[in-house]
Amino acid sequence: xxxxxxxxxxxxxxxxxxxxxxxxxxxxxxxxxxxxxxxxxxxxxxxxxxxxxxxxxxxxxxxxxxxxxxxxxxxxxxxxxxxxxxxxxxxxxxxxxxxxxxxxxxxxxxxxxxxxxxxxxxxxxxxxxxxxxxxxxxxxxxxxxxxxxxxxxxxxxxxxxxxxxxxxxxxxxxxxxxxxxxxxxxxxxxxxxxxxxxxxxxxxxxxxxxxxxxxxxxxxxxxxxxxxxxxxxxxxxxxxxxxxxxxxxxxxxxxxxxxxxxxx
Amino acid sequence: xxxxxxxxxxxxxxxxxxxxxxxxxxxxxxxxxxxxxxxxxxxxxxxxxxxxxxxxxxxxxxxxxxxxxxxxxxxxxxxxxxxxxxxxxxxxxxxxxxxxxxxxxxxxxxxxxxxxxxxxxxxxxxxxxxxxxxxxxxxxxxxxxxxxxxxxxxxxxxxxxxxxxxxxxxxxxxxxxxxxxxxxxxxxxxxxxxxxxxxxxxxxxxxxxxxxxxxxxxxxxxxxxxxxxxxxxxxxxxxxxxxxxxxxxxxxxxxxxxxxxxxx
DNA sequence: CTAATAGTGTCTATTAGACAGTATGTT
DNA sequence: AACATACTGTCTAATAGACACTATTAG
Numbered sequence: 001x002x003x004x005x006x007x008x009x010x011x012x013x014x015x016x017x018x019x020x021x022x023x024x025x026x027x028x029x030x031x032x033x034x035x036x037x038x039x040x041x042x043x044x045x046x047x048x049x050x051x052x053x054x055x056x057x058x059x060x061x062x063x064x065x066x067x068x069x070x071x072x073x074x075x076x077x078x079x080x081x082x083x084x085x086x087x088x089x090x091x092x093x094x095x096x097x098x099x100x101x102x103x104x105x106x107x108x109x110x111x112x113x114x115x116x117x118x119x120x121x122x123x124x125x126x127x128x129x130x131x132x133x134x135x136x137x138x139x140x141x142x143x144x145x146x147x148x149x150x151x152x153x154x155x156x157x158x159x160x161x162x163x164x165x166x167x168x169x170x171x172x173x174x175x176x177x178x179x180x181x182x183x184x185x186x187x188x189x190x191x192x193x194x195x196x197x198x199x200x201x202x203x204x205x206x207x208x209x210x211x212x213x214x215x216x217x218x219x220x221x222x223x224x225x226x227x228x229x230x231x232x233x234x235x236x237x238x239x240x241x242x243x244x245x246x247x248x249x250x251x252x253x254x255x256x257x258x259x260x261x262x263x264x
Numbered sequence: 265x266x267x268x269x270x271x272x273x274x275x276x277x278x279x280x281x282x283x284x285x286x287x288x289x290x291x292x293x294x295x296x297x298x299x300x301x302x303x304x305x306x307x308x309x310x311x312x313x314x315x316x317x318x319x320x321x322x323x324x325x326x327x328x329x330x331x332x333x334x335x336x337x338x339x340x341x342x343x344x345x346x347x348x349x350x351x352x353x354x355x356x357x358x359x360x361x362x363x364x365x366x367x368x369x370x371x372x373x374x375x376x377x378x379x380x381x382x383x384x385x386x387x388x389x390x391x392x393x394x395x396x397x398x399x400x401x402x403x404x405x406x407x408x409x410x411x412x413x414x415x416x417x418x419x420x421x422x423x424x425x426x427x428x429x430x431x432x433x434x435x436x437x438x439x440x441x442x443x444x445x446x447x448x449x450x451x452x453x454x455x456x457x458x459x460x461x462x463x464x465x466x467x468x469x470x471x472x473x474x475x476x477x478x479x480x481x482x483x484x485x486x487x488x489x490x491x492x493x494x495x496x497x498x499x500x501x502x503x504x505x506x507x508x509x510x511x512x513x514x515x516x517x518x519x520x521x522x523x524x525x526x527x528x
Numbered sequence: 529c530t531a532a533t534a535g536t537g538t539c540t541a542t543t544a545g546a547c548a549g550t551a552t553g554t555t
Numbered sequence: 556a557a558c559a560t561a562c563t564g565t566c567t568a569a570t571a572g573a574c575a576c577t578a579t580t581a582g
Binding site for chain 3 (some may be wrong): 285291292488489491494495509510511512513514
């Protein structure tokens with residue numbers, strides 16, 4: 001069989017997205033949800049001291065999916081997590097050291113499940129995206145450091161209403177990871193609109209208000225209360241339990257309705 | 265830099281989908297649209313004489329996209345075609361000769377644009393899918409040979425309403441290509457519902473009746489005439505030209521409205 | 529009492545489905 | 556005339572948005 005004719009490294013890059021809640025200064029109001037991504041600070045060249053996506057080399061007996069699960073468990077201690085393949089990134093010069101073919105995956109986790117301490121050099125960055133005309137401004141912050149960059153939304157040049165996202169400014173991110181992150185966020189938004197993957201970002205039990213917070217955070221827009229309750233009604237099961245989330249009326253806890261998909 | 269520690273081949277597999285029209289026995293009625301995929305008969309081991317997707321090795325200076333464009337042009341003579349990355353397939357034993365990592369792409373073409381003769385061993389297969397409960401039966405036929413296999417629709421095991429498609433019977437297709445084809449078709453259906461990519465399967469000018477035929481063919485269901493015209497009204501521009509498509513009232517020709525996406 | 533969220537109900541606007549009815553060509 | 560599709564219009568059903576109103580708690 002024809003063997004490979006060039007030296008190549010086969011790697012995986014993980015977009016680990018998480019949601020957590022933080023108490024508000026106002027004791028009456030709900031804790032605020034934050035949407036974040038796990039990044040790792042590089043400790044060697046190239047791009048030393050820049051931030052990058054967790055990832056690593058894929059071993060000879062592994063698929064990219066298995067390697068990604070391994071990396072995810074190493075970074076978070078979690079198993080059985082929602083993970084989806086995003087894309088192959090194989091631009092010839094994406095790594096100055098040589099040809100590197102990378103498969104990116106997106107994992108979704110509820111950060112309240114995290115019990116172990118993060119790996120050294122690993123850190124959660126809150127994600128904030130603002131949109132103006134056809135430009136996006138992405139700000140990632142971990143409380144001490146801020147990474148930010150701009151992205152232009154460009155219609156693909158063939159008959160379709162799809163878009164490419166082109167990074168138009170420098171950032172503190174290694175390799176092509178700024179591009180991988182925006183592509184991943186856009187794919188996540190798309191899936192939030194068309195699937196039930198959001199529930200992978202929620203605890204086992206949650207209130208409808210919390211669920212709405214997460215939808216609003218990911219889609220970057222306010223939703224109408226009554227319409228929201230209508231549309232998610234079939235996706236959740238109400239439990240008998242109530243919770244007190246602040247200085248206001250208590251809320252019923254609900255769970256994802258696994259039966260939902262059987263009716264489609 | 266850490267080099268790859270195992271021999272690996274990096275390849276591309278192409279799902280080239282096409283639409284063409286064929287005259288009906290009834291001279292009054294519209295020509296019938298057919299949805300098809302280009303397959304190649306293998307002339308060596310493994311899987312000699314089985315059908316497979318066009319594809320090939322990715323060279324050291326190439327990305328998978330560039331290699332796919334090269335293969336597409338070799339097979340069809342066309343350039344500037346809609347092409348989208350689908351997935352990486354890297355199961356350890358997917359090729360009996362050794363580790364092969366393959367990136368699959370989906371290309372959409374209007375078969376009436378084809379002027380050159382196909383490569384030897386290449387052939388278009390009409391695609392017909394029937395659905396019952398959670399099973400699909402796929403039949404590919406080129407007029408002489410028939411390839412068919414069954415697929416089971418399985419909910420993914422994490423919180424979501426997404427599905428995996430598992431091939432449950434043997435077919436005359438090489439490697440894991442039966443799986444790649446059903447995955448590609450499902451992605452195409454999904455995109456037909458959410459984007460304007462169908463227009464890449466249409467000629468420059470077409471009638472609304474023809475467009476409806478293609479939508480119905482790809483989605484495998486009848487659409488309501490008036491509702492269809494309403495929903496695609498903004499996506500097309502009516503021209504001054506008329507065509508006679510059979511023994512009935514002539515139809516206006518229309519074109520894809522490229523301005524459509526600027527209003528979103 | 530007030531602030532803040534939980535939860536319901538209702539009116540309206542938009543969109544999708546059903547289907548009748550008219551138009552216009554070929555055979 | 557019969558057939559087949561092109562195209563329009565209209566009624567109804569389903570869905571989404573706006574928003575008011577009631578409930579319930581902490582402070």
